[in-house]
Amino acid sequence: MDRKKCRRIVKRISRLLLVQIAEVLEEEITRETKVWVRKWLARRSTHGGWLARRSTHGGSALLLKELYTEDQAEYGACLRMSPECFDTLHDLIANAIQ
Numbered sequence: 001m002d003r004k005k006c007r008r009i010v011k012r013i014s015r016l017l018l019v020q021i022a023e024v025l026e027e028e029i030t031r032e033t034k035v036w037v038r039k040w041l042a043r044r045s046t047h048g049g050w051l052a053r054r055s056t057h058g059g060s061a062l063l064l065k066e067l068y069t070e071d072q073a074e075y076g077a078c079l080r081m082s083p084e085c086f087d088t089l090h091d092l093i094a095n096a097i098q
Contacts, residue, residue, distance in 0.1 A: 067075035
């Protein structure tokens with residue numbers, strides 16, 4: 001195979017590779033990214049007063065109340081116990097801590 005023929009083949013392969021790379025890059029750029037946000041968290045961040053209330057009401061207290069009512073699976077993951085178990089423990093020690 002002569003040198004000119006090799007160069008033509010290399011150029012042709014290079015062009016094909018560049019076209020494929022450009023297609024992949026375009027696909028990556030235009031692909032819509034998915035953001036996984038829980039409904040209660042999205043609502044908290046869109047309400048303007050949440051950050052202001054956090055300093056007076058406490059961040060974790062509000063979070064746990066919202067999780068208790070809106071996402072009990074996540075509540076259980078945060079506290080490592082079910083809401084019912086927490087209520088039972090709270091009832092047992094409520095008099096002692098007040």
